[in-house]
Amino acid sequence: MSTTTAPSPTTRGLPATEGTPAQRIIRAAITPGGAVFVLLAALFVAVVLSNPSFGEPPQLIRFIGRTAPIAIAAMGQYYVIVSGEFDLSMGAVVATQVVIAGNYIGQDEGRVLPAIGLMLLVGAAVGVVNGLATTLLKVPSFIVTLGTMLALGGLVDYLTGGAATGNPVDTFRELGRGGIEGVPVVDVLPFSVIILVVVAVGGVLLMRSPFGRTLIATGDNPDAAGLAGTSVWWIKTRAFVLSSLSATVAGILLVGYAGVHPSVGQGYEFQAITAVVLGGVILGGGRGWLLSAAAGAFALELLFAFLNFREVESTWRDTVQGLIIIIAVAVAGRAWTVGRSPKQPPDPPPTTTPTTSAATPNPARPGTDTGEH
Amino acid sequence: MSAVTSQDTGRAGAAAARPRTRAGLSSTALIYLVLVAVVAVSAVLTGIEGRNFFSQGNIWGVLTAMSVLGLIAIGQTLVILAGSLDLSVPYVVSLATLVAAGGMKGLDGNVPAAVFNTLLLTAAIGLVMGLLVALLDVHGFIASLGIGLVISGYLATNYQGSHGAAAPDFRLLSRTGIASMIPASFMVMLLCAVLVTLLLRYTRLGHHLYAVGGNRAVARMSGVRTATPVIAAHVLCSLLAGLAALLLVSRTGVGLPTIGSQGRYDLLSIAAVVLGGTLLAGGKGSVVGTIGGVAIFAVLDNVMGVMQVNPFLKDFVRGLAIVLAVAVYARRSVVRRPPRFGPGTAAAPAGTAQEAR
Numbered sequence: 270m271s272t273t274t275a276p277s278p279t280t281r282g283l284p285a286t287e288g289t290p291a292q293r294i295i296r297a298a299i300t301p302g303g304a305v306f307v308l309l310a311a312l313f314v315a316v317v318l319s320n321p322s323f324g325e326p327p328q329l330i331r332f333i334g335r336t337a338p339i340a341i342a343a344m345g346q347y348y349v350i351v352s353g354e355f356d357l358s359m360g361a362v363v364a365t366q367v368v369i370a371g372n373y374i375g376q377d378e379g380r381v382l383p384a385i386g387l388m389l390l391v392g393a394a395v396g397v398v399n400g401l402a403t404t405l406l407k408v409p410s411f412i413v414t415l416g417t418m419l420a421l422g423g424l425v426d427y428l429t430g431g432a433a434t435g436n437p438v439d440t441f442r443e444l445g446r447g448g449i450e451g452v453p454v455v456d457v458l459p460f461s462v463i464i465l466v467v468v469a470v471g472g473v474l475l476m477r478s479p480f481g482r483t484l485i486a487t488g489d490n491p492d493a494a495g496l497a498g499t500s501v502w503w504i505k506t507r508a509f510v511l512s513s514l515s516a517t518v519a520g521i522l523l524v525g526y527a528g529v530h531p532s533v534g535q536g537y538e539f540q541a542i543t544a545v546v547l548g549g550v551i552l553g554g555g556r557g558w559l560l561s562a563a564a565g566a567f568a569l570e571l572l573f574a575f576l577n578f579r580e581v582e583s584t585w586r587d588t589v590q591g592l593i594i595i596i597a598v599a600v601a602g603r604a605w606t607v608g609r610s611p612k613q614p615p616d617p618p619p620t621t622t623p624t625t626s627a628a629t630p631n632p633a634r635p636g637t638d639t640g641e642h
Numbered sequence: 643m644s645a646v647t648s649q650d651t652g653r654a655g656a657a658a659a660r661p662r663t664r665a666g667l668s669s670t671a672l673i674y675l676v677l678v679a680v681v682a683v684s685a686v687l688t689g690i691e692g693r694n695f696f697s698q699g700n701i702w703g704v705l706t707a708m709s710v711l712g713l714i715a716i717g718q719t720l721v722i723l724a725g726s727l728d729l730s731v732p733y734v735v736s737l738a739t740l741v742a743a744g745g746m747k748g749l750d751g752n753v754p755a756a757v758f759n760t761l762l763l764t765a766a767i768g769l770v771m772g773l774l775v776a777l778l779d780v781h782g783f784i785a786s787l788g789i790g791l792v793i794s795g796y797l798a799t800n801y802q803g804s805h806g807a808a809a810p811d812f813r814l815l816s817r818t819g820i821a822s823m824i825p826a827s828f829m830v831m832l833l834c835a836v837l838v839t840l841l842l843r844y845t846r847l848g849h850h851l852y853a854v855g856g857n858r859a860v861a862r863m864s865g866v867r868t869a870t871p872v873i874a875a876h877v878l879c880s881l882l883a884g885l886a887a888l889l890l891v892s893r894t895g896v897g898l899p900t901i902g903s904q905g906r907y908d909l910l911s912i913a914a915v916v917l918g919g920t921l922l923a924g925g926k927g928s929v930v931g932t933i934g935g936v937a938i939f940a941v942l943d944n945v946m947g948v949m950q951v952n953p954f955l956k957d958f959v960r961g962l963a964i965v966l967a968v969a970v971y972a973r974r975s976v977v978r979r980p981p982r983f984g985p986g987t988a989a990a991p992a993g994t995a996q997e998a999r
Binding site for chain 2: 406413417539542552586591592
């Protein structure tokens with residue numbers, strides 16, 4: 270796998286792209302991963318129509334800053350889902366980090382940097398445990414991360430007594446809350462937006478690196494990836510580490526927004542999974558784009574903002590979220606076939622795709638199973 | 643299941659005897675060995691606290707705790723065997739308690755209608771989920787999470803606090819039992835377990851359920867109607883969740899909009915199913931094993947209650963127990979998987995690892 274994905278500029282056998290940029294954009298927009306951007310645009314227009322002030326740059330940038338934690342968490346969840354696993358421990362990791370920040374830093378400014386280091390270390394450790402238990406002990410990741418979720422969540426609740434404890438120094442909270450003042454158009458540029466952009470750019474570069482390519486290949490078909498020389502366990506473990514680290518970053522930002530309470534991260538895992546699924550990433554692995562996952566998070570938050578402006582009771586949020594993910598997945602399951610076969614002769618795709626869609630979630634697997642044995 | 647297992651073991655024994663060290667021990671037997679060990683440790687720990695684990699009251703407590711989670715886990719087993727997943731159970735349970743208690747309004751005459759309505763409603767929810775999974779190809783994880791969220795939004799909007807009241811006769815159900823040791827609710831659960839086991843072993847639907855869960859494409863090409871078992875599994879799962887809700891109503895006397903999510907029945911039932919040796923990817927497992935998994939949870943909870951462990955620490959222990967138990971078990975199931983096409987195919991574990999997800 271990695272040999273085909275290292276396109277050295279001198280010995281390029283195939284053209285890197287096909288068609289004009291406009292063709293490529295249209296082709297991308299009809300895949301679920303691209304469609305989420307269309308959805309995002311439509312929602313944005315709808316929100317601005319119902320509340321024009323939302324479209325002003327200062328408002329907008331504040332909204333992006335508020336959404337940054339969940340978008341970062343969604344990108345973290347993306348690595349795990351695209352590798353064919355689940356990470357349910359995300360919310361518990363967020364809670365753990367928030368509580369660590371609250372109790373370790375306190376009012377001591379000198380501890381801010383060591384605390385961030387400690388939190389990243391704890392996050393990485395959780396990821397390693399999740400990854401190794403999934404890959405080496407061969408426990409389904411759903412169960413492993415459910416276990417870490419219960420264990421970490423229980424431990425945090427036990428240590429804090431289930432109540433808010435500790436209050437980190439304001440310089441630390443500024444990370445999530447504050448920003449660079451006096452920026453021309455947007456007034457205040459929140460740090461969380463900068464962190465989001467850094468994480469997103471880093472993630473895109475990562476997914477274009479051999480690691481990213483191998484990760485997708487592993488998610489698509491772990492057997493084939495293993496036979497092609499990938500060490501599947503190490504790839505997947507790294508995906509879990511990335512996920513937990515993302516949850517850590519989200520936790521750092523959330524300290525600023527939400528304060529220190531063991532319930533801060535509650536439900537984050539399912540929200541992140543919802544965002545990833547909304548971004549057109551297929552559960553089971555191997556399909557989907559990183560930025561679509563982030564876009565899914567934004568679409569979800571925009572939708573909530575829209576409901577808010579329309580004065581729908583906030584208790585209906587769950588219902589809307591539920592309907593959205595069902596519809597998104599029902600549509601996405603069909604649509605990836607269209608996106609995956611752009612090179613087919615023009616006649617078959619429209620007719621064949623609906624009939625073959627039953628096998629689309631994992632088209633490679635039944636074949637490889639029988640072929641291998 | 644044990645029929646399937648023994649058959650598997652037989653073929654595996656012929657083909658690849660070497661990797662299996664503890665030969666002859668079926669997966670279900672292992673679960674019950676673990677259960678016996680847990681019970682023994684719990685009895686000792688309870689004894690240290692100066693109480694008797696095997697006292698009438700304590701046995702009653704353990705069996706009562708088993709019955710609700712047990713019913714839900716039986717349904718979950720069906721769904722997981724069919725290769726799907728049901729995360730909506732806590733919300734279905736909550737909704738069902740509200741419908742049941744709201745329908746009874748504390749009058750004995752309303753009981754049949756209320757019970758009927760509750761079960762009808764839950765079956766309808768299961769039907770919707772089954773249709774989504776089977777016909778629209780929505781992953782069970784998403785379909786059930788979505789349906790669960792839809793119900794959760796409805797509950798949060800329309801109900802604050804408890805609602806309705808159970809009929810006095812209906813409440814008696816939670817207090818009747820055999821020899822004040824085996825509660826009636828446990829008997830209900832056991833009856834359902836037996837019925838579902840019979841369904842899985844002796845009916846066409848049951849066999850198709852295993853086939854579809856094992857490999858849907860192969861099942862379809864073999865002429866199995868793949869939609870029917872999946873839909874049936876979801877309907878039965880929701881129906882059993884409704885039954886569990888009725889037991890809860892008979893115990894609490896009211897309908898509570900958060901009783902399901904507080905019980906974390908979604909994740910705990912899945913954990914119990916996996917603990918019971920059912921493959922999360924579907925196609926392999928048994929209700930008998932699931933009951934063992936539920937019993938392990940109930941005993942653990944009971945002994946932690948006796949020892950007055952901090953409730954938050956309980957979650958920690960529970961999480962640890964799940965991972966450890968499944969780690970022990972999952973390794974075995976990988977090794978025990980027979981090669982599919984005769985001897986000499988040592989690559990089987992790789993395929994299983996992928997499926998075991």
